[in-house]
Each structure stands twice: as C-alpha cells, then as structure tokens.
Amino acid sequence: MKKGHCQEKCSVCEQRSYQGIHICDIYICENCEREIVCSDVTDEFYKYYLQKLRKLKHSLLNIS
Numbered sequence: 001m002k003k004g005h006c007q008e009k010c011s012v013c014e015q016r017s018y019q020g021i022h023i024c025d026i027y028i029c030e031n032c033e034r035e036i037v038c039s040d041v042t043d044e045f046y047k048y049y050l051q052k053l054r055k056l057k058h059s060l061l062n063i064s
C-alpha cells in the first residue's frame with residue numbers, strides 16, 4: 001500500500017497524529033506512546049489503555 005498524507009487516528013486518545021506506532025493493527029500516537037512508556041503499570045492511564053486495546057481486539061476479531 002502507498003503511504004499517503006492522511007493522519008492516522010490514535011486508538012487511545014482518538015486524536016489524529018502523524019507520529020505514532022503500530023501494535024498489530026492498533027495505532028498509538030506519539031503522545032500516548034510516551035504516556036504509556038512513562039506510566040507505571042498500576043497507573044490509571046495504563047489501565048485505560050489496556051481496556052481500549054481489549055475492546056479494539058474484540059472489534060477487530062468481529063470484523064475479520
């Protein structure tokens with residue numbers, strides 16, 4: 001696939017960003033990635049992030 005200029009939507013904060021990482025089919029923006037890296041495992045954000053990933057995984061499995 002060609003690389004376009006469209007921004008991808010972050011799976012965590014749902015904001016569009018050019019800079020980010022992919023974990024499987026999930027896209028995470030630079031800000032959220034930084035948050036996760038800096039987060040403690042018990043941190044609220046990390047819990048929120050895991051919930052999001054779980055939900056996403058379910059929806060991805062349902063589609064495919």
Ligand SMILES: [Zn+2]
Nearest residue numbers: 010013029032
């Ligand atoms: Zn984000």
